[in-house]
Amino acid sequence: MRPRHLRFVALGLGIVCLLAMFKPSYSHETPGPGEEYRRFRLGLPFDPWFHYDAIHIDKRVESPTGVTHTYSNRTEYGFELVSWSVLLGVAGIGFLFVARQFKRAAAGEKPGS
Secondary structure (H helix, E strand, O other): OOHHHHHHHHHHHHHHHHHHHOOEEEEEEOOOOOEEEEEEEEEEOOEEEEEEEEEEEEEEEEEOOEEEEEEEEEEEEEEOOOOHHHHHHHHHHHHHHHHHHHHHHHHHHHHHO
């Protein structure tokens, strides 16, 4: 393959890897009345590098003395710096760097040809 074609292959692989790293996913579930689960993830579905989970529970419980409310709210988030998604991002940056080197090499050859 010619360096020009290799540059476009490296550029395409770099863009695909970075898009996979920043692939968002969102889910909103209501398993029962008064329950609400929200999830947001960035990265590959099986190994995201960022996750945010919010759980909201608001239930009415009737008691002999009257109606009471049970309320619960929990939020969790985190970053995973050692994951396949981060590895894809590093590989994507590497591919973009290689594509830039091919571009510089091609620009250096043109005036001398």
